[in-house]
Amino acid sequence: MPIKSKLPHVGTTIFTVMSKLATECGAINLSQGFPDFPIDQTLSDLVHAAMRAGYNQYAPMPGLPALREAITAKVQRLYGYGYDPDAEVTVTAGGTQAIFTAIGATVHRGDEVIIVDPAYDCYAPTVELFGGSPVHVRLGADMSFDHDAVRAAITPRTRMLMINTPHNPAGTVLSDADMHRLADLLRGTDILLLSDEVYEHLVYDGRKHATVINHPELRDRAFVIFSFGKVFHATGWKMGYALAPKDLMTEFRKVHQFNVFSVNTPAQHALASYLREPAHYEELPAFYQAKRDRFAAGMEGGRFKLLPCAGSYFITADYSAISDEDDRTFAQRVTREHGVASIPLSPFYKDPPEHQHLLRFCFAKEEATLDAAIKKLCRI
Numbered sequence: 053m054p055i056k057s058k059l060p061h062v063g064t065t066i067f068t069v070m071s072k073l074a075t076e077c078g079a080i081n082l083s084q085g086f087p088d089f090p091i092d093q094t095l096s097d098l099v100h101a102a103m104r105a106g107y108n109q110y111a112p113m114p115g116l117p118a119l120r121e122a123i124t125a126k127v128q129r130l131y132g133y134g135y136d137p138d139a140e141v142t143v144t145a146g147g148t149q150a151i152f153t154a155i156g157a158t159v160h161r162g163d164e165v166i167i168v169d170p171a172y173d174c175y176a177p178t179v180e181l182f183g184g185s186p187v188h189v190r191l192g193a194d195m196s197f198d199h200d201a202v203r204a205a206i207t208p209r210t211r212m213l214m215i216n217t218p219h220n221p222a223g224t225v226l227s228d229a230d231m232h233r234l235a236d237l238l239r240g241t242d243i244l245l246l247s248d249e250v251y252e253h254l255v256y257d258g259r260k261h262a263t264v265i266n267h268p269e270l271r272d273r274a275f276v277i278f279s280f281g282k283v284f285h286a287t288g289w290k291m292g293y294a295l296a297p298k299d300l301m302t303e304f305r306k307v308h309q310f311n312v313f314s315v316n317t318p319a320q321h322a323l324a325s326y327l328r329e330p331a332h333y334e335e336l337p338a339f340y341q342a343k344r345d346r347f348a349a350g351m352e353g354g355r356f357k358l359l360p361c362a363g364s365y366f367i368t369a370d371y372s373a374i375s376d377e378d379d380r381t382f383a384q385r386v387t388r389e390h391g392v393a394s395i396p397l398s399p400f401y402k403d404p405p406e407h408q409h410l411l412r413f414c415f416a417k418e419e420a421t422l423d424a425a426i427k428k429l430c431r432i
């Protein structure tokens with residue numbers, strides 16, 4: 053029976069492809085973004101305690117009240133704005149589900165959604181699944197946000213703009229000035245904003261995370277997406293949350309309730325306690341900055357040229373001095389022949405720039421893993 057695909061041009065996500073290849077080749081896996089070290093014992097103990105205490109049935113659909121309160125307390129503390137935990141916070145099965153749900157709840161057939169390439173690979177297919185049209189613009193040459201390109205892409209059919217800071221894969225961050233310019237750009241329109249801020253705590257060199265939450269005009273039109281997996285080294289938990297003004301969140305929950313209904317109960321109990329201790333997220337920038345610096349310093353001994361990384365746990369490297377192969381071919385060859393897996397950048401683009409030779413490396417790894425990878429990469 054012929055199947056009419058809803059996503060005819062979509063294959064298997066590059067993260068799965070490269071992680072699988074890494075396993076097959078026994079390569080060091082710096083491709084898919086996940087830590088290779090354990091979660092905090094305290095967090096693990098909290099989950100066990102919640103399970104033993106019998107918290108093993110459905111959580112309330114929008115999330116455990118204690119966790120939603122802990123989230124709003126943290127957001128208030130860091131960004132100075134108090135979302136209503138009852139009406140404006142929903143706990144999700146990770147950032148990707150939150151993104152899917154926000155798009156599903158608001159993008160109508162024929163709506164345009166502006167996506168800034170390189171962009172995380174779930175954005176455009178999700179828009180298409182719901183009948184929207186992705187409109188792709190690009191970051192500037194130095195991977196900075198190009199406000200003019202976004203302005204030029206706005207039409208009367210634009211329903212949503214998707215932004216991501218700290219940025220995966222580029223490792224760049226938006227500044228407060230960028231947020232002001234964005235507010236200027238969107239003022240007077242009814243364009244929604246989806247702000248993917250899953251790496252909020254991974255911002256380096258003394259900078260503070262600039263969030264749309266800080267900016268009332270942006271916040272009022274935004275879904276802001278966060279991830280517990282990314283920041284507490286537990287990507288396999290698939291836990292995150294979305295924040296949005298009440299009217300938007302009401303629509304979000306209409307979809308969420310039929311998509312996942314509710315999210316892992318013992319993990320929600322654990323996170324509700326864990327989040328109450330600010331040290332658990334305040335120590336993250338220094339922790340990851342040391343890893344970034346170790347990787348960057350080590351890679352100076354080789355022919356890859358690293359681009360600056362101001363945030364996230366990804367750093368991109370230019371391999372023009374080594375090869376003029378396309379990035380997928382080169383990434384696969386480096387995995388097979390040199391034993392280090394990475395992510396090529398072209399899958400993050402609708403139309404990859406010609407002659408761009410960039411790979412993304414994940415540095416959320418033990419020092420020994422980074423050192424072993426550096427040794428192999430510097431021999432290429």
Ligand code: GLN
Binds near residue numbers: 065067083084085220
């Ligand atoms: N966010 C992770 C990354 O960028 C991948 C998550 C996934 O594989 N879906 O590598």
